[in-house]
Amino acid sequence: MLVTQQKTLRRFWYALMPMSMLDDGPRPFTLLGENIVVWKGADGRPAALRDRCCHRTAKLSKGFVENGNIVCGYHGWTYDCSGACVRIPQHPDNRIPAGAKVQSFHCQEKYGYVWVALDDPLQPIPDFPEDGDPAYRRILQFYEKWHTSPLRMMENSFDNSHFSFVHKSNFGMIDRPEPSKYEFRPHEWGFEAETHVPIRNPEASHRVTGTTEPVTERHLVNRWFLPFSRRFGCMYPASGRHHIIYNCATPIDDKSMMLVQWLYRNDSEESCSTQELIDWDRPITDEDRDILEATDYDACIDTRRRVEYHMESDKPGLLMRRMLLELFERHGETEAFLPARETL
Ligand code: FES
Ligand SMILES: [Fe+2]
Structure with a gap:
């Protein structure tokens, strides 16, 4: 099945990795052919962006996390969880260009895993009733x-x-x-x-x-x-x-x-x-x-x-x-x- 050919598949949630994998910084993942980066924001919740800096296209997953934002490892452009560029270290006094933004994706934690949907999800993450049940x-x-x-x-x-x-x-x-x-x-x-x-x-x-x-x-x-x-x-x-x-x-x-x-x-x-x-x-x-x-x-x-x-x-x-x-x-x-x- 050629999953990248079916756009509807982008409208579902997928479990990407255990949350614990984000403890040491950002991680790359390719989902349906789309290169994304996930990391843990300041509130501990996961965030997902396209894994491509809008400055000179370096993979953001090569960078690091600072105050819940992701910092590109090439020249330090910094993005918040919505993908907006919030800092250009070389020119702190200049206005950040309006278009300095990276595409963001739906991202949340559930069952101890990071889940991502590339486009607006058609339904919520499936219900797994055993989770949180003290019997299990x-x-x-x-x-x-x-x-x-x-x-x-x-x-x-x-x-x-x-x-x-x-x-x-x-x-x-x-x-x-x-x-x-x-x-x-x-x-x-x-x-x-x-x-x-x-x-x-x-x-x-x-x-x-x-x-x-x-x-x-x-x-x-x-x-x-x-x-x-x-x-x-x-x-x-x-x-x-x-x-x-x-x-x-x-x-x-x-x-x-x-x-x-x-x-x-x-x-x-x-x-x-x-x-x-x-x-x-x-x-x-x-x-x-x-x-x-x-x-x-x-x-x-x-x-x-x-x-x-x-x-x-x-x-x-x-x-x-x-x-x-x-x-x-x-x-x-x-x-x-x-x-x-x-x-x-
Ligand atoms: S390529 Fe990311 S800051 Fe230059
Ligand atoms: Fe089997």
Whole structure:
């Protein structure tokens, strides 16, 4: 999927990075092909500007933060959180030219992360009800660049039929390849998909699942939030443990995305430590990344490029494509895609 071609995607919030990454100064990020800089303002809130000084185009992310403003590392022109130039050190007595300004973007903190929308957002940042609920602890799991499309990542995370193969040395059951059926509930923000999946439960996963039975069940209440966020709502009925993952597949450019992943657990550090939970999901996440980076990044929606063959178990991914196409069409984007409706 060529994300930079779809202007409507600029009208959503994306999780860019943990807030803690701003503790040491400004950071660059490429979002939908747009180079931006983020930093922490004087009030502790994050701000985002185009990463390009309006003096001689140096990247502002090479600069530093002073009194909540960002200072260009080349000649020290200084910008506030709205992008207005507030200081030209070489000429303190001259009036600052009216056009001395850098484009700013919508930026806020939520769930411990910096979120940015490039254009006016169509909807608020998705609601993740576990956050702030005293029954849950929040664990930052992974933050890494993947060379694949965010839509590939989203469809994979709802694809029950890959467990038996991609995760066969883990929880997947290679001798039970038939995927369990989903029940779908559409929402204006995407859909909810519920299912029950049997998994292998080797000894190494007993503290994660909270049960010692060799085969146990995952009750999944997953959610997809347009365009590239999802909830993996995993509950283990045998133990009552919840393992709720939120993933944002933040689009960097047409060929890559940032995996931003955090976890909520309703148990204690003693029953399963933060490190154990990171170590448990590490190889599973690597397996997904490895197979996704071995697919064509652009084949998801633009059916002029490729033909893909779909089975019943690909339904969640097909629903995503249909909802994205409808969204783009609603916002006047009919040029980029020639959807083969008969395949949807
Ligand atoms: S390029 Fe930024 S101050 Fe000169
Ligand atoms: Fe997977």
